[in-house]
Amino acid sequence: MNNLRKCVFPDNLNAALTALGDRKSLPFALAGGTLSGKNIGPETVTLVDLKRLPLAAIKTTAAGLSIGALATFDEIENSRVVKGWAGGVLCAAAAKCSSQLVRNMATIGGNIARPNAFNVFPPLLLALDAKVTVAWKGVAKTFPLAGLYDGTLKKIPGRDCLITGIILPAASKGLKCAFEKFARTESSWESYITLAMCAEVKKGVIKSARIGIGALSAVPVLAPKAAAALTGETPGEAAGKAAALAGDLAGMRISPKSVEFKKEVAAALLRRFVVSLA
Amino acid sequence: MKKNKTESLTAEKGLFTIALTLNGRPAEFRVKPNEFLLDALRAHGWKGTKKGCDTGDCGSCAVMFNGKPELACMIPAVTAHGSVVGTIEGVGTVDRPHPIQEAFVEAGGVQCGFCIPGMVISAKHLLENVPDPSEAEIKKALDGNLCRCTGYVKQIEAVKIASKKLRTRRASK
Numbered sequence: 001m002n003n004l005r006k007c008v009f010p011d012n013l014n015a016a017l018t019a020l021g022d023r024k025s026l027p028f029a030l031a032g033g034t035l036s037g038k039n040i041g042p043e044t045v046t047l048v049d050l051k052r053l054p055l056a057a058i059k060t061t062a063a064g065l066s067i068g069a070l071a072t073f074d075e076i077e078n079s080r081v082v083k084g085w086a087g088g089v090l091c092a093a094a095a096k097c098s099s100q101l102v103r104n105m106a107t108i109g110g111n112i113a114r115p116n117a118f119n120v121f122p123p124l125l126l127a128l129d130a131k132v133t134v135a136w137k138g139v140a141k142t143f144p145l146a147g148l149y150d151g152t153l154k155k156i157p158g159r160d161c162l163i164t165g166i167i168l169p170a171a172s173k174g175l176k177c178a179f180e181k182f183a184r185t186e187s188s189w190e191s192y193i194t195l196a197m198c199a200e201v202k203k204g205v206i207k208s209a210r211i212g213i214g215a216l217s218a219v220p221v222l223a224p225k226a227a228a229a230l231t232g233e234t235p236g237e238a239a240g241k242a243a244a245l246a247g248d249l250a251g252m253r254i255s256p257k258s259v260e261f262k263k264e265v266a267a268a269l270l271r272r273f274v275v276s277l278a
Numbered sequence: 279m280k281k282n283k284t285e286s287l288t289a290e291k292g293l294f295t296i297a298l299t300l301n302g303r304p305a306e307f308r309v310k311p312n313e314f315l316l317d318a319l320r321a322h323g324w325k326g327t328k329k330g331c332d333t334g335d336c337g338s339c340a341v342m343f344n345g346k347p348e349l350a351c352m353i354p355a356v357t358a359h360g361s362v363v364g365t366i367e368g369v370g371t372v373d374r375p376h377p378i379q380e381a382f383v384e385a386g387g388v389q390c391g392f393c394i395p396g397m398v399i400s401a402k403h404l405l406e407n408v409p410d411p412s413e414a415e416i417k418k419a420l421d422g423n424l425c426r427c428t429g430y431v432k433q434i435e436a437v438k439i440a441s442k443k444l445r446t447r448r449a450s451k
């Protein structure tokens with residue numbers, strides 16, 4: 001941060017995008033600062049402090065649940081709207097982040113902006129089929145979360161563009177979700193495995209499932225094999241055992257030292273979830 | 279003091295001049311580009327706020343920042359411009375301790391004392407919002423304030439005592 005010469009405090013999106021669009025000033029956007037505040041490199045000359053932007057609203061809209069990029073973990077955890085959405089799974093995930101002091105500062109936008117294996121929201125938002133809205137000067141685009149990580153965006157969030165919000169599709173009554181961060185302690189950032197499991201249950205049958213896996217790769221991945229194995233099944237021990245997740249983990253680069261352990265944990269967590277659906 | 283317009287600050291001779299409200303009074307600090315609020319506070323004589331880990335893990339640097347307890351070691355000092363900051367010095371003094379500070383002493387919740395400013399900041403915010411918290415709520419509010427000495431039992435007890443003190447005081451007003 002030694003080269004910092006300017007700090008901009010935009011109070012509206014346009015002003016923030018203008019500051020980021022001024023490439024010559026070598027800008028970098030900071031939200032809560034809990035991930036990047038300590039690591040602002042010498043390439044940054046202008047800091048764009050996002051904290052005054054009115055982008056923290058959490059509300060239900062015709063499109064579903066809308067969460068502003070600047071909503072903090074604490075605001076998400078304690079939001080009544082979020083508590084009532086899909087059994088409060090987003091609140092449960094927010095509560096799994098570190099400590100109250102970090103949750104007061106950390107934003108959801110900062111959590112998903114860059115690939116990070118251990119961040120809590122990317123696997124959950126992937127499992128919930130979330131979309132993100134990203135803006136840069138004169139442009140706003142909404143696309144599935146995976147687009148942030150698979151190269152299609154061709155822009156670096158926080159340098160070339162801003163995430164303005166997250167949209168989750170309306171949750172049906174039959175949607176059941178669980179979030180499991182299997183880690184050494186409650187407050188550990190690093191987990192052995194993170195699983196976000198969502199299933200649509202109608203008349204006692206699993207109509208569809210989406211499972212997001214975190215902690216095993218820089219970007220979260222879906223588990224299509226386990227999801228397919230669950231679809232059409234009756235919730236319970238047998239369906240949970242059959243789905244396992246081993247097939248999905250087989251394609252991932254996991255250290256041979258821990259792969260068996262992680263497979264076992266993943267299978268147990270998924271089985272527990274499928275049993276809870278009954 | 280929280281401003282509602284787009285502003286910008288430029289460093290002059292390698293320093294930014296930030297204006298903030300500190301413990302209820304206007305303050306102006308000259309800060310380095312790579313300085314954090316914790317270091318800026320301490321450099322300007324506000325040494326009640328402690329530096330434990332400097333990585334966001336221990337909570338000894340907790341200050342009130344625009345209405346919430348936050349980690350001063352994680353806040354680039356320049357971004358504190360226009361903010362409302364409260365430190366332990368604004369809570370109570372040796373001569374006139376705050377009821378929460380009295381409660382920590384009464385409960386025996388203080389040993390070396392290093393973690394206490396951060397603990398008191400977190401506890402005060404909790405009690406202002408939840409006057410009669412459950413033990414679970416106390417533990418959650420203090421989960422980012424680590425203590426190497428006490429084992430936490432007496433500090434949780436202290437928050438319960440403080441809650442009673444503050445409620446009694448409010449009722450008698």
Ligand SMILES: Cc1cc2nc3c(=O)[nH]c(=O)nc-3n(C[C@H](O)[C@H](O)[C@H](O)COP(=O)(O)OP(=O)(O)OC[C@H]3O[C@@H](n4cnc5c(N)ncnc54)[C@H](O)[C@@H]3O)c2cc1C
Nearest residue numbers: 031032033034035036107109110111113119120158163334
């Ligand atoms: C002690 C400690 C423990 C932690 N534990 C956890 C944990 O358990 N789980 C977890 O998930 N995380 C954890 N974190 C990491 C961090 O708190 C979160 O990832 C947080 O969500 C980051 O958000 P922020 O607003 O602080 O991001 P910042 O640090 O402000 O920014 C992070 C990155 O995102 C970019 N960015 C921020 N907002 C936007 C936006 N709106 N649009 C585009 N780009 C943006 C920035 O440019 C930067 O590159 C921990 C951090 C600390 C210090």
Ligand code: FES
Nearest residue numbers: 330331332337351
């Ligand atoms: S010094 Fe800030 S959290 Fe430890």
Ligand code: FES
Nearest residue numbers: 390391425426427
């Ligand atoms: S009393 Fe010593 S660290 Fe808490």
